[in-house]
Amino acid sequence: MNAEPTETIALTSGIIAELNAERDRTSIGPQALLKPYKDKPKGLNHAMVTHWLGGRIKTARREHLEFVRAAWGKLETDRSIRLTDDLLEELRTLQMQSGINAEMMMRWSDANRVGLSVSKIKHYMSGNAKTVREDQIALMKRIWSG
Structure with a gap:
């Protein structure tokens, strides 16, 4: 049984800026963002997302990035x-x-x-x-x- 290869996405400066903008918009950081989810993709954790935001990790699994974008997208703007x-x-x-x-x-x-x-x-x-x-x-x- 061969597992399908995982698609990896380059975390461009645009993607990093988008993610940081979502964190700023919602005032919700990676730990609080992921904490309520029991069904997040395997291997995804808040430390990883924190490293994305700081540019310390240069690539991400597509499913991880899509999950994080969707999770932040569901949140209201900080008031x-x-x-x-x-x-x-x-x-x-x-x-x-x-x-x-x-x-x-x-x-x-x-x-x-x-x-x-x-x-x-x-x-x-x-x-x-x-x-x-x-x-x-x-x-x-x-x-x-x-």
């Missing part, structure tokens, strides 16, 4: 808002009333889809972040509001 003192106070109140901490929040499947992580939630809640993604804040509010 960041300012993390004001009033918004932070509202979030802290909702979190305290719900009793749901950052670790517990990550059990919701949507949390990964919008690129939330325990460290990102804690960073937002520390008051050190200047902006936050609108979709992430909306999800946090929804979960904490019950």
